[in-house]
Amino acid sequence: MSFVKDMLSMFNKKELSFLKSYKESEDYYTFLFEKEKDITWNAGQYGLFTITHKKIKNNTRPFSVASVPQENTIQITTKISDQPSEFKKAMLELTKGTKITMAGPVGAFYLREEHPTVLIAGGIGITPFRSIVKQLEAEKKEIPVHLLYLDSNKTYIFKDELDRIASNTSIGLTYLDSSNHLQQALDKSISTYKNNAKYYIAGPKSMVEDTSTYLRDNEISKRNIKKDVLIGY
Template sequence: MGFIQDIRPVFNKTKIKLRDKIHEANDIYTFIFDKSDALNWKAGQHGVFNITHRKVANPTRPFSIASAPFENKIQLSMQISESPSEFKQAMLELEPGMEMDMRGPIGPMYVDTPQQPILFIAAGLGITPFRAILKDLANRNTYEAVYHLFYINHSEVFLYADELDELSSKHPSIRVQYYQDRNILYKDISNYATYQGNQGYYYVAGSQAMVGSISDLLRSNNIKKGHIKKDIFRGYKS
């Protein structure tokens, strides 16, 4: 798909109803909404979400959809600190049955080369699109290549770790490695890039600083721009 096709659905607005709200750990929350039959997306894409139950100064934020379409739910995970934005305060007020608006799905962060090896690199909440993508690849059950996930987090609590471990134990084509030390991560990325080179594709998601720095590292390992997909979570600082 091209840029225009990936972005055009931003004009489609859907009302979504909250099914469940989960306090995962520390300041991480997950929101699960019902999925209508009409709403579909490619695993890894994001939506643009709008608070509608009350007036909020800046009521709109983009979030990756952390669920795959076959799961029949729209799942979002986000950091909500002790003094969050008004948007996130309003998210916390949502109770099951309450609604918000979603525009999209949009964006190019989906797998279009499943037949080639892919290294997914998640920094913190950058794991959200990759949960969706790996669930989707596992559900298709047609492994054409080996997919690695390198997942770095500054805290010891890795969101979705149980599900990721289950995926990799059931599906040998999915390999997951966790990191807390950036130097070790960067060494492993360089080793992978040296070995796989431009036979593989590289998907990176997280804060602007992390995605920029990992993308520079890949480029310095001679990975072509066209082999790197970036999901920059603008506004996310961890």
């Protein structure tokens, strides 16, 4: 069913108007677009964003929507290094009012039922979780949720915001800087929740696959592991 819904949603392209961008840290930028009233999404889903103000090759990229509908903006946060792709160069050229298009939202990476939940982010994989924890904060849900945030560079984008949310809610938050530390943190979660939690993993392919394998090796069943691979990292 959700596959059919995603297919239909892909054909539903919306024009978005650029509002502003700012740096989150050295190489990370946030881009905000106006949210029309008829656009909504589940926190954690992504869209397919297309550059339309100039002709470039490969003009479409998937990005997690890092905001929640209540913020009234569509937020993309991405890494742009010294030698950006044509797509990211075009993103940096956006000025207020420039249009891009978004197809979607799509994807099954969002919370559905009320289970204890472990959110596991690797670097830029924090983007869907910004949206998910903001949604949990807004809904004042009391389910046990713990966010494990791995970033070997210790950049930890959104840190201030995440710290504020963690101090105002029951959401647990642990910053980690190595896969060894991530495994130790996972051991704690596994011994607390065993196979009674949902484990959501987002990040680069190797991080997502390694973490998923670790959970499976520790008796966590496949149906309790949800993966979001940010292809391109």
